Amino acid sequence: MRIALALGTAALLLATAAQAADRKIEDFVGRWIGSGQATQGASNSQATQSRDSEVVIEKVADGFKVVWTTMSSNVDDGSKSKVKTSSLTFKKGKAPNVYTDVKSGSATDGKKTTWARISGSTLSITQLVIAEDGQWDVTIYDRSLKDADHMNLAFKRITNGTVAREAALSMTRAKD
Amino acid sequence: MRAVVAAVAVLFAFATVSAQAADRKVADFFGVYLGHGEVDATAAKGQEKETRFSQVVIRPAPAEKGFTIEWSTLKLEGDELPSTANTKTYSQTFRPADKAGLFRDITSGDLNLNQDTSWAVIKGDTLSIVQVSAGPDGGYFVAHYDRTLTPKGMDVRFTRFENSRIVRAVHLNLLKGPAKVN
Numbered sequence: 001m002r003i004a005l006a007l008g009t010a011a012l013l014l015a016t017a018a019q020a021a022d023r024k025i026e027d028f029v030g031r032w033i034g035s036g037q038a039t040q041g042a043s044n045s046q047a048t049q050s051r052d053s054e055v056v057i058e059k060v061a062d063g064f065k066v067v068w069t070t071m072s073s074n075v076d077d078g079s080k081s082k083v084k085t086s087s088l089t090f091k092k093g094k095a096p097n098v099y100t101d102v103k104s105g106s107a108t109d110g111k112k113t114t115w116a117r118i119s120g121s122t123l124s125i126t127q128l129v130i131a132e133d134g135q136w137d138v139t140i141y142d143r144s145l146k147d148a149d150h151m152n153l154a155f156k157r158i159t160n161g162t163v164a165r166e167a168a169l170s171m172t173r174a175k176d
Numbered sequence: 177m178r179a180v181v182a183a184v185a186v187l188f189a190f191a192t193v194s195a196q197a198a199d200r201k202v203a204d205f206f207g208v209y210l211g212h213g214e215v216d217a218t219a220a221k222g223q224e225k226e227t228r229f230s231q232v233v234i235r236p237a238p239a240e241k242g243f244t245i246e247w248s249t250l251k252l253e254g255d256e257l258p259s260t261a262n263t264k265t266y267s268q269t270f271r272p273a274d275k276a277g278l279f280r281d282i283t284s285g286d287l288n289l290n291q292d293t294s295w296a297v298i299k300g301d302t303l304s305i306v307q308v309s310a311g312p313d314g315g316y317f318v319a320h321y322d323r324t325l326t327p328k329g330m331d332v333r334f335t336r337f338e339n340s341r342i343v344r345a346v347h348l349n350l351l352k353g354p355a356k357v358n
Contacts, residue, residue, distance in 0.1 A: 098314040106286040107308070108295060113287045117314025124339070126316060128287065128308060134278045134297025136306055138318055140340040154340075160304070161320030161335045163342070 022097050022118050023145060025064050028057045032151055034171030038072065041163070047075055051167055053153070055143070057123075063091040063099050064116075066125070088125065090116050101127075107136075121145045135160055149173040199277050199298050200325065202243050205234045208355040209330045213348030227252040230348050232323070232330065234303075235357035240271040242279055245305070268305070270296050281307075301325045315339055328352065 032055040037047035055068040066088055073081040090099035097118040105111025107130045114127040122144040129137045142154040155167040208231070215226040229250040237244045248265040270279035277298040285291025287310050294307040302324040310316040317338045324331040329352040336344040 093314070095312045095314070098312070100288055104288050106288065106293075108280060108284055108286075108293055113293075115288070115310065115314055119313075119315070124314070126314075126340075128293075130295065132275060132278075133299075134273075134275075134295055134304070134306075138308075138337070138340075142340065156340050158318070158337060158340070161306075161318075161322065161333075 023121050023123070024097075025057075025059065025099075025118065025123070027145060027148075028118075028123050028143065028151075029059055029064070031056045031174040031176060032171040033174050034151075034153070034169045036153070036167060036169030037075075038155070038165060038167035040165050049073060049167070050075060051169060053169055053171070055153070055171065060089060063089065063102075065089045088114060137164075143171075200301055200303075202279070202298060202303070203236070204325060205298075205303050205323065205330075206236060206243070206357050208233050208353040208357060209350035210353055211329065211348055211350035213332070213346060216345035216347060228346055228348060230332065230350065232332070232350060233357060237269045237271075240269055240282055242269065242271040242282075244269045268294060 033053070035050065035052045038049040038051055039046065040048045049072045051070055051072050053068060053070045055066065057064060057066045059065075067085065068087075069083065069085040071081055071083045089102045091102050092098075093100050093115070099116040101112070101114035101116075103112070104114045107113040107128045110130070110132065112127055112129050114125065116123065116125045118124075122142050124143075125141040127137075127139045129139075131137075136159070138158045140154075140156045140158075142156075144152045144154070146152060149172060151171045151173070153167070153169040153171055155165075155169075156163060157165045210229075210231045212227060212229045215228070229252065230247060232245065232247045234243055234245045236242075244267065246265065246267045248263055251262045269282050271282055272278070273280045273295070279296040281292075281294035281296075283292070284294050287293050287308060290310055290312055292307065292309045294305065296303060296305045298304075302322050305321045305323070307319040308316065315338075317336060319334070319336045322331075322333040324333075326349075330350040332346070332348040332350060334344070334346040334348075335342060
């Protein structure tokens with residue numbers, strides 16, 4: 001009985017430790033497809049856009065590359081759509097699971113400062129841009145693994161201290 | 177005669193609009209301000225009411241040709257006065273950047289090197305100060321202060337984001353005191 005209890009406790013501890021450990025970038029590698037909605041302004045505002053997106057995350061020599069294509073359509077008028085593709089390449093930072101965009105520069109010199117980190121099950125990519133006149137934007141992409149094949153994307157843009165846009169998408173790993 | 181009156185009226189209207197649109201000079205903010213406010217309910221979900229008393233001193237920094245801002249905050253949770261004052265004081269000095277109305281903290285560094293970055297900008301009646309700090313683990317915070325001149329003093333709006341979430345939002349009304357800081 002005592003042995004069973006000890007084994008049970010050990011299994012629980014192992015499970016907790018596994019949950020607490022940060023994911024590795026390999027866990028995010030793949031092609032992901034999904035959709036969701038975007039809101040403008042405060043988080044309780046109504047959806048203004050529907051979004052369809054493809055994200056490809058791949059390992060490169062000293063880090064990873066992420067390429068994402070998003071089609072944004074007005075909720076009221078689906079004919080008003082636009083498609084945008086973006087790409088970032090990250091190299092390993094000094095700390096484990098922290099990466100820096102290979103093109104990252106100093107924001108106060110007018111360059112984009114971009115970094116990524118993995119915390120728990122979430123790969124976060126953050127970008128700070130300061131315009132010439134001191135106005136600023138922070139853009140955050142939080143990609144959280146629900147399981148091996150499902151991921152939630154939470155996008156947020158903060159402009160001059162106010163949440164300007166948010167989007168939430170559910171994504172599934174594409175089986176190529 | 178009617179045409180002259182109309183022309184003068186139009187000129188006056190333009191002058192008024194232009195004066196409203198013009199950005200303040202940093203010297204307009206110099207002074208001592210004191211007042212209080214509360215933590216925004218939306219940012220303090222589930223928290224007890226929190227009142228803050230604040231003093232702000234903005235003075236010239238001649239060596240930097242810019243300005244220094246010092247602010248002290250006393251937190252008051254609930255309606256009772258605390259047995260010990262939970263007071264914090266901060267100070268930053270800014271020098272002009274290469275654009276009018278834009279300033280950079282003299283200690284501001286490169287976020288890529290985990291150095292704190294801070295700048296200030298004046299737009300209309302508002303002096304905004306932004307601080308961004310990223311730790312070695314990639315976690316970060318952004319603190320944004322909007323200090324807007326009012327007829328009697330200053331309106332302060334503070335928002336703090338930690339890893340993309342608003343963790344604190346505070347609104348304070350400060351009155352300008354008679355003390356000279358020049």
